[in-house]
Amino acid sequence: MTDRVGRSDLHIHTVASDGTAAVTSVLDRAVALGLDVIAITDHERIDAAVAGRAIALDHGLPLEVIVGEEVTTLGGHLLALDLRAPVRSYRSLRSTIAEVHDQGALAIPAHPLVPYPLCAQAFVLRRLLDDPDASVHPDALETFNPTSLGRPRHATVVRFAAEHGLAQVGNSDAHALDAVGIAWTTFPGHTADDLRAAIVARTTRHHGTFHETLGQLGTFREQLRKRGRDARDEVVGRARNDGTGRDHGYPGGRRRPPHYDAGATGATGAAGAIAATGDAGHADPGGRA
Numbered sequence: 001m002t003d004r005v006g007r008s009d010l011h012i013h014t015v016a017s018d019g020t021a022a023v024t025s026v027l028d029r030a031v032a033l034g035l036d037v038i039a040i041t042d043h044e045r046i047d048a049a050v051a052g053r054a055i056a057l058d059h060g061l062p063l064e065v066i067v068g069e070e071v072t073t074l075g076g077h078l079l080a081l082d083l084r085a086p087v088r089s090y091r092s093l094r095s096t097i098a099e100v101h102d103q104g105a106l107a108i109p110a111h112p113l114v115p116y117p118l119c120a121q122a123f124v125l126r127r128l129l130d131d132p133d134a135s136v137h138p139d140a141l142e143t144f145n146p147t148s149l150g151r152p153r154h155a156t157v158v159r160f161a162a163e164h165g166l167a168q169v170g171n172s173d174a175h176a177l178d179a180v181g182i183a184w185t186t187f188p189g190h191t192a193d194d195l196r197a198a199i200v201a202r203t204t205r206h207h208g209t210f211h212e213t214l215g216q217l218g219t220f221r222e223q224l225r226k227r228g229r230d231a232r233d234e235v236v237g238r239a240r241n242d243g244t245g246r247d248h249g250y251p252g253g254r255r256r257p258p259h260y261d262a263g264a265t266g267a268t269g270a271a272g273a274i275a276a277t278g279d280a281g282h283a284d285p286g287g288r289a
Contacts, residue, residue, distance in 0.1 A: 003188075004188075004189060004190050005186050005187070005188065006036040006037065006186065006187050006188070006189050006190035006191070006194060006195065007033075007034065007035050007036055007037075007184050007185070007186055008035060008036060008037035008038065008039075008169075008184060008185045008186075008187065008195050009030070009035055009037075009038050009039070009171055009172050009174070009180060009181050009183070009184050009185070010037075010038070010039040010041070010066065010068065010079065010081060010108070010169060010171050010185065011039065011041050011068075011070070011079055011110060011142065011145070011171030011172060011173045011174070012026055012038055012039065012040050012041060012171075012172060012173075012174045012180055013040075013041065013042055013043070013070075013173075013174060013175050014026055014040060014042055014048045014052075014248075014249045015048075015226060015247060015248060015249040016042045016045060016047060016048035016248040016249055016250075016253070016258075017042035017043040017044070017045060017048075017070075018042075018043060018175060018223060019042070019174070019175045019176070019249075020175060020176050020177070020219065020222045020223060020226055021174075021176065021177035021180075021249070022247075022249035022250070023040065023048050023051055023052045023055065023248075023249040023250040023253075024055060024249070024250065025177055025249075026038070026040065026052065026174075026177065026180055027052060027055060027056060027061060027063065027065070029177055029178075029180045029181070030063055030180060030181065031061055031062060031063050033180070033181040035063060035181055035184065036062075036063065036064065036190040036191070036195075037063070037064045037065075037066060037190075037191070037192050037195050038052075038063065038064075038065055038066065038180075039065070039066035039067075039068035039079070039081050040052045040065060040066075040067070040068060041068035041069055041070045041079055041080075041081075042069065042070065043069075043070050043072065044069065044070075044071065044072060044086070044089050045069065045086060046067050046068070046069050046083055046085070046086050047248060047253075047258055047259065047260070048248055048249055048250060048253070049065065049066070049067040049068055049069070049083075050067055050260060051248075051249075051250035051251075051252070051253070051260035052065045052250070053065040053066075053067055054260050054262065055250065055260070058262055064191060064192040066081050066082055066192055067081075067082065067083045067084075068080060068081045068082070068083065069083055069086060069087055070110060071087045071088075071089050071096055071100075072089045072090060072118070073089065073090070073091060073092060073093040073096045074090065074091060074092050074093065075092060075093030075094070075120050075121075075124045076093060076109060076110070076112065076117075076118055076119045076120030076121070076124070077109070077110040077111065077118050077119065077120075078093060078096055078097065078100070078107055078108070078109055078110060078120075079106075079107070079108040079109070079110050079142065079171075080096075080100040080103075080105050080106070080107060081105055081106040081107075081108065082103075082104070082105045082106060082192075082196070083100075083103055083105050084103050084104075084105075085103065087099055087100055087103075093109075093120060093124060093128065094128060094131070094136045095136075097128070097135070097136050097137070097138060098133075098135050098136050101135045101136075102135075106139045106140070106196065106199060107138050107139055108138060108139055108140045108141065108142055108169060109125065109138055109141060109142065110142050110145070110171075110173070111142055111145040111147060111149070111150050111173065112125065112141055112142065112157055112160075113153050113156055113157050113160060114147075114149050114150055114153050115153075116149060122160060125138065125141075125160070125164075126164075129164055138166065139166075139167065139199055139200075140161075140166055140167035140168065140169050140199050140204070141157060141160070141161040141166045141167070141168060141169070142157075142169055142170070142171055143157045143158050143161050143168040143169065143170065143206050144168075144169075144170030144171070144183050144206035144207065144208045145170075145171060145173050145183065146172060146173065146179070146182050146183045146208050146209060146210045146211050147173060147210075147211060147216075148210065148211050148212070148213045148215070148216070150210070151210045154210075165202065166202070167198070167199045167200075167201075167202045167203075167204050168202075168204060168205065168206050169185040169199070169204055169206055170183040170184055170185050170205075170206025170207050170208045171183055171184070171185070172184070172208070175216075175219050175223065176218070176219040176222065179211075179219070182208060182209055182211075183206070183207065183208025183209070184206075184207050184208060185204050185205065185206055185207070186204070186205045186207060187199075187203065187204045187205075188203055229246070229247075230246035230247075231246075233245060233246040233247065233254075234246050237254075237256070243255060243256050244256060245258075251264035252264055
């Protein structure tokens with residue numbers, strides 16, 4: 001371990017789910033910001049995260065990409081980090097955390113304690129933390145999420161994490177490119193392994209800036225436009241029966257099933273990796289239409 005302090009953003013969405021930026025654009029943004037570790041956490045899928053990790057390795061980017069997923073559970077959204085396979089959704093928070101831990105991955109409730117159905121509530125988390133089965137305990141809490149809904153509950157979440165001895169992390173929950181890194185976590189070291197050790201040791205610290213109340217309207221408009229493009233591309237692909245569909249934001253992401261194809265481009269940097277899509281590559285089990 002060195003004296004260096006690393007920076008991470010562990011909650012980022014891409015066009016593979018409800019984000020508006022391509023995987024390669026997210027990578028470029030993270031590198032420009034000097035982030036050491038990011039997690040791509042699209043809803044109910046990991047193919048873009050797998051592609052992002054592969055692109056970072058293929059092009060020697062100074063950045064580690066954790067394969068993550070934001071899993072919808074009956075008890076709220078859960079960040080699953082360092083996955084080998086997608087995690088099943090729409091089950092209890094307890095059973096979902098147990099499945100995440102079965103993969104050796106980390107389980108972190110996203111934007112908790114916000115009075116909204118997609119957020120884990122205090123009584124649910126207390127029940128899990130009191131459970132004698134340690135495999136259902138969350139590993140940390142997302143104590144800083146920049147959404148305007150989270151602002152009034154921020155102090156409460158921080159207090160809850162401190163009272164229950166949970167590591168605290170800050171994440172952007174980015175759905176647009178300029179939101180990547182607006183919130184972040186610092187930790188001793190600079191690698192993904194260092195970050196994991198810091199979460200276990202509870203030595204992480206959160207940082208960030210909240211969105212203004214109306215600041216995300218532009219993102220919502222772009223999400224609507226994206227859904228329109230997605231629907232068009234799916235219809236065109238099926239009509240042509242050419243094995244293509246909506247774009248998932250990485251080379252090979254228009255193919256069906258979507259999968260990262262390293263041979264789809266001769267680009268030497270992340271920004272150029274999205275310039276083309278290719279034919280058959282190595283199919284990834286996390287890819288879904």
